[in-house]
Amino acid sequence: MxxxxxxxxxxxxxxxxxxxxxxxxxxxxxxxxxxxxxxxxxxxxxxxxxxxxxxxxxxxxxxxxxxxxxxxxxxxxxxxxxxxxxxxxxxxxxxxxxxxxxxxxxxxxxxxxxxGLLGNAGRSRPKPAGFTPSGRYGSVMPVEGIIGTQLMPGVFAQVGMEYANDHDGVGFEQFAKVAEKNHAHSALNPLAQYQKPFSLEEVMAAEMVAYPNTLLMCCPTxxxxxxxxxxxxxxxxxxxxxxxxxxxxxSASVLTSDPYTPSEMADFDVSTLTRQAAALAYEQAGVAPADLDLVELHDCFATAELVHYDNLQLCEPGGAGEFIDRRGPWRDGSTPVNVSGGLLSKGHPIGATGVANVYEVATHLRGEAGDRQIEGARVGLTHVIGLGSACAVHILEKAAS
Amino acid sequence: MTMTEAATRGRRIPAVGYLVIDQGDPYLVAQECSSCQAMFFDRRNACARCGGLDFAPKPLGRTGVIRSFTVVRRAAPGVTVPYVSATVALDGGGMVKANLVGIEADPANIQLGGRVKLTTFVAGTDEEGTEAVAFGFTPA
Missing domain, CATH: 3.40.47.10 (Thiolase/Chalcone synthase)
Structure with missing residues (x-):
């Protein structure tokens, strides 16, 4: 050991x-x-x-x-x-x-x-004088938005829609419920960037950024x-x-990169490396998903959180839609997820996120989380994904003494 | 107009290297690993699956099904919104991401699992008059 x-x-x-x-x-x-x-x-x-x-x-x-x-x-x-x-x-x-x-x-x-939500990609580019193939794809021009999207809102929207394609009972409303939950949770967290609850209707009626993610389903800068x-x-x-x-x-600390999968020909695969990291972390810690008292996972977009319920084994295989429908990840649910408000409302200053979620879980395990305390929390898990990709999972436990 | 300019005008080139437009019906071509048959669209140093060093071009099917999509409404300047980005599982193997074209960009109109076929369109023209031809998919 x-x-x-x-x-x-x-x-x-x-x-x-x-x-x-x-x-x-x-x-x-x-x-x-x-x-x-x-x-x-x-x-x-x-x-x-x-x-x-x-x-x-x-x-x-x-x-x-x-x-x-x-x-x-x-x-x-x-x-x-x-x-x-x-x-x-x-x-x-x-x-x-x-x-x-x-x-x-x-x-x-x-x-x-x-x-801005799109970062550097949100700025305009000069028109080329002459087309010359360049780069690993032999592109003669920027093809973002012309041959699909590779920007974060669209990529993670498609991650969610692929899950909807593969599993019943998942759609716009299930994704929106994730954001409703995290905004509600953030109202209890004085360290969150935003602390304002929104109704499901407000989440769904907000400006559409990349279907099915509305603005309230995208994390802020x-x-x-x-x-x-x-x-x-x-x-x-x-x-x-x-x-x-x-x-x-x-109790566990795991970092994975994305192993080869055939779908990477078209898009990033954020699930396989998360599944592998989670399985390894549960094994290292000798902890089962059902033992977790709280989870802080990488909800850069609402669609991502829903898919990670399944990747982290917080729900039955394929059952992420049913899990959010029965309020399993709410703070009074079977496995509270993102009681800090998550990236969606606590915020996502990129480098800070993977330490801040450790702070959050540790604070609950110490019984010092104030109004948002999950009572009696003894075991918690943190998860982040860096697109490209890197996945880190940590499992933390309250001291035995 | 010089001979060179005349030759250049009306020229069409693919917007990306994995689109073939000068051999009959346009098609996509992957680099297939000679050892394990993993496929890639980019220039390769070795195979990401098995480490193999040899590749051969593999023409891909022109039809497939929609595995995932999004309707993008906030995009980089110069990109017309809304538009649909979709991942298509091609008949005969391979997956690709591209826009769905010739369809209203409304989620209600797009069916996960729906059949689509490859199409091409002019995506831009440079100062010499050369047209860049991109690809997308349209309902089959």
């Missing part, structure tokens, strides 16, 4: 828009918060992994250290699309399991501003950061009883 690792500190900024701060400010707030929560200082930290999709090439980790403590430790700047934060978490965990550090920091941060302090089993034994009592066990 690998050595156990523990979360002893966790913090996140409220997600939102911070035009007067920079991404270092956001990362520093989360990191200092996590250190304070762990009753530790930067001097105790032997390794730091910092995830930020936009700033990983620009040494954000070192720039953060220059603000909060330059101790000369190894710093890893990581990027893995929307799985960036979870990859930072796993990088820190691997350092602990390898025995290179007995206390480490994982930080995720992003400042996206109001870049935003700014924010989250940090966690990890430590080894042997280190934990030396810490203050108050720290030990609040420690959260990391």
């Amino acid at each position: 690998p050595a156990e690792a523990w979360i002893i500190g966790a913090a996140m900024t409220r997600f939102g828009r911070y035009p007067d701060l920079d991404v270092i400010d956001l990362a520093a707030e989360a990191t200092l918060g996590a250190l304070a929560d762990a009753d530790a200082s930067i001097q105790d930290i032997q390794m730091m992994a910092v995830g930020c999709l936009s700033e990983a090439p620009n040494m954000l980790g070192q720039r953060l250290a220059k603000q909060i403590g330059q101790t000369g430790i190894p710093i890893y700047n990581v990027a893995n699309a929307c799985a960036t934060g979870a990859t930072a978490m796993r990088t820190a965990l691997m350092a602990i399991k390898a025995g290179e550090a007995d206390m480490a920091l994982a930080v995720g941060a992003e400042q996206m501003g109001k870049m 935003g700014d924010g950061a989250a940090g966690v302090v990890l430590c080894s089993d042997s280190k934990l034994a030396t810490l203050d009883p108050d720290v030990r009592h609040r420690a959260v066990k990391i």
Whole structure:
């Protein structure tokens, strides 16, 4: 059995828009918060992994250290699309399991501003002077929107519609119910970017972005950061009883990439790598899906969440539509999903997401989630997907003591 | 008009390298792994399935069924909305994503599992008058 690792500190900024701060400010707030929560200082930290999709090439980790403590430790700047934060978490965990550090920091941060739902693709392009085939597909022109769509809203819309094609009882209304739930959940989370509930009718009547996802079924862009302090089993034994009592066990940590599947000829396959990550995580943790008290999964779009109910085995095979129809993933349902409000309403500052969902689950396991607390939570799962693709799953458990 | 300009005008080229338009009815062509028969549309270094190094062109069927679709209403500038993007499982093997054309872009009009056939259209013209021909699918 690998050595156990523990979360002893966790913090996140409220997600939102911070035009007067920079991404270092956001990362520093989360990191200092996590250190304070762990009753530790930067001097105790032997390794730091910092995830930020936009700033990983620009040494954000070192720039953060220059603000909060330059101790000369190894710093890893990581990027893995929307799985960036979870990859930072796993990088820190691997350092602990390898025995290179007995206390480490994982930080995720992003400042996206109001870049828009389509990002760079939303900007216009110049007309070409002459057609010349280029790139791996021999394209003579940009073909986005001409030969299908590869932008996120459409890609994830098609992921949902493929599930609807393969399974009965899934349609626009089931996808919309996911967003109704997550917006309702976010009203209880003071750290969420948006905290406003919407009725099912309002979700379905909102501006259509890419059928079946309306605007209220697409996550917003935003700014924010989250940090966690990890430590080894042997280190934990030396810490203050108050720290030990609040420690959260990391029972499984899995990162997968997308294995070859024939459908990738046409589109990204976000399901196979999630299914493989989940199966491996349940095996590592010795936990069954029915044991989970809460799940934070990657609802970048409402369609994605519905498909992941099945991928993560939260429902009967093929039964994701029935699961949302019977309110299984609501906070008072059989397996509460995204009680934070999820990416749809808590927000999705890309690099922060995979650490923030660990913060969320850990906070419930510690019994410190305030109004949104899932009572008696003992086991939780986090999941993220970075399109391209990377999938991370972590299973966390309340300390036995 | 010089000879060169005359030769260039009216020229048609495929918008993407995996569309063949100059051999009778247009069709799509995949690179098929000679070892495991996995198919790809892009330029390959090796096979993603088995690591094989040898590939041969494989013409694909011109008909298939809709496996998934979306109606896009918010798109990049210059792209006409709404439009339908769909994934089509081709008869005889292979899958491809493209627009559904010649159909009203309304989810009520589009049937998952519905049969479609390949079609082509001019997607743009460059300053030399060369037309780029793209492909889509239309109800069969």
